[in-house]
Amino acid sequence: MRTIVVGSRQSALALTQTGHVIDDLKTISAREGFQFDFEVRKIVTKGDRILDVTLSKVGGKGLFVKEIEQALLSSEIDMAVHSMKDMPSELPEGLINGAVPRRVDARDCLISRNGASLDELPQGAKVGTSSLRRASQLRAYRPDLVLEPVRGNIDSRLRKLETEGFEAIILAAAGLHRMGWQDRITSYLPADISLPAVGQGALGIECRADDEELLALLRLYNDRATELTVAAERRFLSVLNGGCQVPIGAFAVWAQGEDSHFPSGENIIQLTGMVGEPEGGLILKETLTGTDPIALGSAVAERLIAKGAEQILAQVRG
Structure with missing residues (x-):
């Protein structure tokens, strides 16, 4: 039996999330005949060490994942459970999100x-x-x-x-x-007052891209609807090159309903994105629908860029 070493931050929330994921994976393993056991390894990240400075001033995205990703790449651990909103829009070469479980309340x-x-x-x-x-x-x-x-x-x-x-x-x-x-x-x-962070309420299960044995299990844990809606949000963030240092939000949902632009039966995603001035003087928002999460995320970002989002972000970044 293979022991899967799971990296986790030391916070109570991180360990609780990791525990829930391990319980779910144990259930799937037993049902599907996988021979896996699981062991948690606690890892301290830069974001955990720096508590007296706001995230926007100490590096933003990646603060809570970099050390964990290094442990994955060096094979000290086999997988990690992240809050998706902490994850950079681009993963290091050799790593992959093996599963995005069903999202909980994103508000x-x-x-x-x-x-x-x-x-x-x-x-x-x-x-x-x-x-x-x-x-x-x-x-x-x-x-x-x-x-x-x-x-x-x-x-x-x-x-x-x-x-x-x-x-x-x-x-x-x-x-x-x-x-x-x-x-x-x-x-x-409500989202019309406070649009959530990209990926808020979702988890990302990160592992090495060549670990086919583990990936076979994680694919059974993946929630397709969450994967695609979060992918739209993350594409939006990537196009805007954003992180915790800038006021960016996005939230995508399944928009099941009548829409003459799409063939019946297709899953339609509705994505709302926002970029705002830190003092709240100007909030730019755009909502579009589409069936391709990557194209949709790009389209919403481009609409906001056309409205002046890049100027706001440039001012914030200084």
Whole structure:
């Protein structure tokens, strides 16, 4: 029996996600006759070590995966479970996303101290978020709010809500659901107020591209709908050359319904992309539908570039 060594960050969320994936893969292995066992190896990433600086100032995408990818390439580990929103749009040569499991709730959510929703927060309320994407959209919707950085794992950010004078903090709903802490959520933010990060709510199972034995198992774990919708979002991000350093969001869904442009029976993807000024003065959005996720992601990005997205991104990058 082969032991698959699974690399994971040390945070409670990362280990919980990894544990869920391993449980699912064990079930598939037993059902399909694979001879695999699994062992977790904890890896500290640069993003885990730097907690006193916002992500936009320390390198953005790749902060939470680089050391893990190095361990994959050197065969210290065989696979890794990532939050897809942490993954760069391009993977290193020799590595592949072997599976994208079914996505959970992709929305942002608000956790407030006194049970107030976003609309009910008092004028000038102090709200914690280290995401330029969230800050840009929140400032556009509620310019009176005072937005301040809050870094750390989910549990430490929830503690800071109580100890650092925040009226509320904004987090990804998916992490709270995976930890079983969904009862802490005060309200969910609709996508028209806070468009999620690329890949938010989805996981990526990364492995070596030549590990056919493991890939055969991972293919059975892949969720095709999630794979294609996330691929559209990631293509959008790639064309814009974006990361955590710039306010970019995207969310794709299956758009089942009547559309005269497409043959009946085809799966249609609807993708919304946004680029915003950090202070929320200008938010550019575009929504298109298509059947090819790569072409769709490119098309939405090109539409936003035509509207002036590149000028915004150039200003943000300095």
